[in-house]
Amino acid sequence: MFRRLRYCVVCFLSKIPRGKFGTITVALATLVTTIYCGTLIRFPSDAPTPSPTEPSYDCKIWKQSPQHKTTLITTKSCSRNYFLLILVSSAPANQGRRNLIRQTWGTDNNVSPEWKTYFLIAKAENQTHSDFVDKEDEVYGDLIRADYYENYWRQSFKIMMAFEWASRYCNFSYMLKADDDILVNTAYLIHFLQKESTPEKKLFLGRAQRSPGVARDGKWNVSYEEYNHTHYPDFCSGAGFVMTYDVIECIVPLFDVIKPYRMDDVYVGMLAHAMGVKAVGHRGFLIPFENYEDCNFVPNVLLQHRATGQCLIKLHHIHKNIKDFLFNRKLGSYF
Ligand SMILES: *[C@@H]1O[C@H](CO)[C@@H](O)[C@H](O)[C@H]1NC(C)=O
Ligand SMILES: *[C@@H]1O[C@H](CO)[C@@H](O)[C@H](O)[C@H]1NC(C)=O
Ligand SMILES: *[C@@H]1O[C@H](CO)[C@@H](O)[C@H](O)[C@H]1NC(C)=O
Ligand SMILES: *[C@@H]1O[C@H](CO)[C@@H](O)[C@H](O)[C@H]1NC(C)=O
Numbered sequence: 001m002f003r004r005l006r007y008c009v010v011c012f013l014s015k016i017p018r019g020k021f022g023t024i025t026v027a028l029a030t031l032v033t034t035i036y037c038g039t040l041i042r043f044p045s046d047a048p049t050p051s052p053t054e055p056s057y058d059c060k061i062w063k064q065s066p067q068h069k070t071t072l073i074t075t076k077s078c079s080r081n082y083f084l085l086i087l088v089s090s091a092p093a094n095q096g097r098r099n100l101i102r103q104t105w106g107t108d109n110n111v112s113p114e115w116k117t118y119f120l121i122a123k124a125e126n127q128t129h130s131d132f133v134d135k136e137d138e139v140y141g142d143l144i145r146a147d148y149y150e151n152y153w154r155q156s157f158k159i160m161m162a163f164e165w166a167s168r169y170c171n172f173s174y175m176l177k178a179d180d181d182i183l184v185n186t187a188y189l190i191h192f193l194q195k196e197s198t199p200e201k202k203l204f205l206g207r208a209q210r211s212p213g214v215a216r217d218g219k220w221n222v223s224y225e226e227y228n229h230t231h232y233p234d235f236c237s238g239a240g241f242v243m244t245y246d247v248i249e250c251i252v253p254l255f256d257v258i259k260p261y262r263m264d265d266v267y268v269g270m271l272a273h274a275m276g277v278k279a280v281g282h283r284g285f286l287i288p289f290e291n292y293e294d295c296n297f298v299p300n301v302l303l304q305h306r307a308t309g310q311c312l313i314k315l316h317h318i319h320k321n322i323k324d325f326l327f328n329r330k331l332g333s334y335f
Contacts (some may be wrong), residue, residue, distance in 0.1 A: 059250035063168055069255060071122075071146040072161035078170035084115035084190060085172040087162050090180040091150050092124035092133045097180040097308060102140065104316040105184045114190060118142050119180070120162050122150040155238070155264035160255050167249040173200065175248060176303075178240045183307035183315045185300075187323040192284070192302060193242070203244045204272045206236025208281030209265075226262065234279040235269025237287045239305040247277050 062069065078085070086106070090098055098119055106117040121143050124130040137143040146161040148154060159177070166175055174193050178184060192198060211231045215221050251271045258274055261267035269279060284302035295311035297318050298304065307315050 057250075057253060059246070059253065062253045068161075068164060069252065070160040070164045071148045071157050072164045073145045073147050074143070074165060074169075076141070076169065078116065078172070080113070081171040082114065082116050083173050084186075084193065085166060085170055085175045086115060086117040086178060086184065086186075087144070087166065087175060088117060088119050088178045088180050089155065089158055089162075090119045090121055092121055092129040093126070094180055095132055095136060098136070100309070100312055101180065102142075104312060105186050105319075108186070115186065116142075118144050120144050120146070120158050122146045122148050122154070122158060125149055153262050156260040156262070156267045159264045159268060160252075160260065163248050163252055167245065167252055172245055174203070174242055174244055176240060176242050177238075178303065179238070179305070181306060181308045182240055183301075183304045183312055183319070184240070185302055185304075185319050187319070188284075188300060189302045199244070201244055201246050202277050203242065203280065204236060204247060204277050205243075205280045205282055205285075206241030207239075207283075207285040207287045208279045209235050209237065209269075210281075220263070222262070232266050233269045233273035235265050235272070236279050236281075237285065237305075238263075238265030238268070239287050240285055240303045241265075241268070247272065247275065250275055 088098075088101065088106075101117065108115050119142060121133060123146070124133060133143065133145075137145070144162065144165050146158060148157050162177065166172070176184065176189070209232075211234060213231055214227055214229065251268075254271050254274055258267075258270055261270060272279060282302065284300065286298060286301045286304040288306055295307065295314060297315055299322070304315065
């Protein structure tokens with residue numbers, strides 16, 4: 001019964017038209033949704049127990065050498081300290097996705113921004129794309145670039161250069177590493193991260209995969225030469241996960257010890273495991289399975305995978321109306 005009711009509210013919310021009337025309707029619907037669904041849908045997270053062991057190496061020492069350790073080219077710094085740094089993996093050709101992210105959830109319009117989105121980009125083999133990217137970087141200045149050719153199986157290089165850039169050139173409390181086909185519910189994510197119960201150190205949070213088996217056939221098959229155990233260490237799905245600054249800083253020196261693995265999320269899991277940091281699960285990281293086609297609105301998600309184009313616009317619109325209602329901005333004059 002609860003399930004059906006929840007479905008109804010969700011359907012209703014996702015079908016509301018835009019405009020002023022839409023805003024008020026959403027506001028009212030939100031009351032129902034938050035009061036009702038808020039009690040129905042709680043995303044339980046595994047008890048976040050910080051690891052007791054301190055790393056046995058000096059995590060900062062690698063920064064003394066100005067030489068980059070990874071394929072990182074960019075040397076610009078973050079323009080300020082951010083509470084949340086969002087790094088989005090994106091291929092050179094995906095300029096449309098990047099622009100849509102900038103126009104929807106990717107920009108903090110506050111006078112003193114709490115968070116900032118950057119895009120992680122490798123080199124384009126196509127000269128046209130390469131020229132586009134140079135122009136884009138001039139216009140927005142939000143690209144972090146790597147010196148290797150973009151390739152699906154080289155995502156670990158992107159993670160490595162991203163971690164190096166973040167810990168060398170930025171100050172922040174939390175980093176969200178995301179893909180360019182997701183919706184981030186930034187207001188709610190920040191709200192969650194600012195909660196007293198959210199650890200400020202040693203955090204590795206996302207949709208946790210517990211001791212997953214190693215595939216020996218299918219798209220994700222791996223040979224015994226590549227990996228000869230039956231299971232991987234726990235990891236968080238790569239579409240979107242959160243880490244604290246201390247974890248990222250201490251992972252960088254491990255790049256010399258653990259060689260890059262073809263699947264980037266598995267690689268991050270191996271690195272975190274080597275550091276003694278546990279992958280903590282939270283169901284607000286909504287990562288649907290392979291053949292997921294719907295574009296369902298789900299209240300209280302932290303992020304949602306497989307949201308691009310019209311789907312992203314729709315979901316962002318709904319979340320934004322809810323936020324404006326909850327924070328009483330747009331509707332202030334009505335009360
Ligand atoms: C490069 O990309 C452009 C635009 O997407 C395309 O029209 C062109 O055919 C591509 N060139 C090559 C050599 O693939
Ligand atoms: C980060 O903050 C520390 C201490 O406030 C400062 O020394 C350092 O220069 C900052 N780094 C960047 C890249 O802003
Ligand atoms: C293993 O994966 C590769 C691609 O990485 C694919 O070409 C090959 O067909 C797969 N093998 C099996 C047995 O599924
Ligand atoms: C597994 O691979 C590692 C190196 O990658 C090697 O040291 C170890 O002996 C291998 N184990 C088995 C059972 O083959």
